[in-house]
Amino acid sequence: MNSGLLIRLVAFALINVLLITGGYFIAKYRYRYISWLSLVFSIALVYWLFINQHPVLKMLAIIATTFTAMKIVAVSSMPDKTTLKLSFGKWFAFACGWAGMRPQPFETLGEPSQPGATRMISFGISRLLLGLLLVYVTRLLIHHNIIPGNSLGYIITALLLLIGFSLILHFGLLSISAGMWRLQGAATYYLFRRPAAALSITEFWGKRWNLAFSEMTSIAIFRPLKQRFGNTAAVFVSFVFSGLLHELALSVPVNAGYGLSTLYFLAHAFIVALERTIQKRCPLFLANKTTAHIWVFFWLVLPAPLLFHPQFINGVVLPLADLSPISLPQ
Structure with a gap:
């Protein structure tokens, strides 16, 4: 150094x-x-x-x-x-x-251990190891030319590594952190709560994925604006704000892809608004679990290249796995 x-x-x-x-x-x-x-x-x-x-x-x-x-x-x-x-x-x-945004769980820090701490730690360790294994296997597949060094290979590699690093951080380290704090008496909790179980984009962002972010936007943006401008305006501003924060994480470090993360979250703001209309006019559509899961998967995956743009993949994700840049998709 x-x-x-x-x-x-x-x-x-x-x-x-x-x-x-x-x-x-x-x-x-x-x-x-x-x-x-x-x-x-x-x-x-x-x-x-x-x-x-x-x-x-x-x-x-x-x-x-x-x-x-x-x-x-x-x-x-x-x-x-x-x-x-x-x-x-x-x-x-x-x-x-702690990654969460609510201070209340730390009011009990120093008191007897909270229940479920060891289970959280075990869950986190298993996901951490699974993520490390996935990253290692991806490296092996590239080393042995099983994953081609072309556009298709870029997509496969990006997908495997994003899942691997998500398992390591989101479901691994953050779960271990929650369990360790619970051992010290803090009422910490999973920040990623079975996101695959989400039956709407609204549920995914509000109750399942990265509760630290949802807490942040709910407390600092959504609630104050809802009182003054109504629910719809508050939702859109909250999603745009989330997009801007993701610009800091995904675009600023590589000095590229500006506006793409914001566009991704703006699109999801429209989807959340659309879901409110669907619930009123066609409630059975998202009541069917199969249809709802397909709906959520489609809207998460289809615009995902906006969020995880090629410059971020090649500039951050691949170096984290100690891999060289791969040809961008044409």
């Missing part, structure tokens, strides 16, 4: 420690506008810090800082009757050691 990178990593750690420390008081006293300013300023500073670094490192730094800053925004935006009850120590554990 060269000295320049070491200095950047130390600066990154210092930025986040200061963000967490100042964020405690910002959240405690509900300085909402300051919380949003801290989000923009901290992300801009970290981006500048890692602007010439490898896309993988840039992505990880931006994501970590975004999650930290968004916790401050989310807690500052909680309903007025909800107060932050965490001590600074519990806040620090919540802010830097």
Whole structure:
């Protein structure tokens, strides 16, 4: 590790420690506008810090800082009757050691262990190992030229690696984290709850996939806007905001694909609005589980190349697997 990178990593750690420390008081006293300013300023500073670094490192730094800053925004935006009850120590554990956006689970940190902790950890370890195995098998298939180095090979490789890394992070490490915190008394929970069981896009994003993101947008964007502008406007702004956050993670690190993530989530906002109409006029359509699963799968997969665009796959996903770029689909 060269000295320049070491200095950047130390600066990154210092930025986040200061963000967490100042964020405690910002959240405690509900300085909402300051919380949003801290989000923009901290992300801009970290981006500048890692602007010439490898896309993988840039992505990880931006994501970590975004999650930290968004916790401050989310807690500052909680309903007025909800107060932050965490001590600074519990806040620090919540802010830097847990991906969820609700501080309430950490109110019991330090108390007797929560039930189900070992089951969560076992589940996470099994998914982590399965994900590592899938990445390893993908590497073997490429090494032995079983997966071709053409457009079809790119699609197969991207699919296998995205599933593998999702198993490692979303279902593996985050489940282990939830279980470990439960052992310490925190009422943490699965952030990814059987997404394949979703019977609508609304259910997928709201109750199944990445609850940290749904908590974030619900508290900071959806609820405040719904009171002023109604449900439909709040839904669309929430999805666009999710798209912008994904731009930070998927487009900014590789300096390409701008607007594609936002377009993906905007499309899903329209689908959510369409589902409300379907429920009113043709309720039996999504009541059939087979039809509903096909519907969800179709709308998740069809526009997926917008979200996981080729520059991100070649610039981040393949390097994470220690693989060279593959020819882009024509």
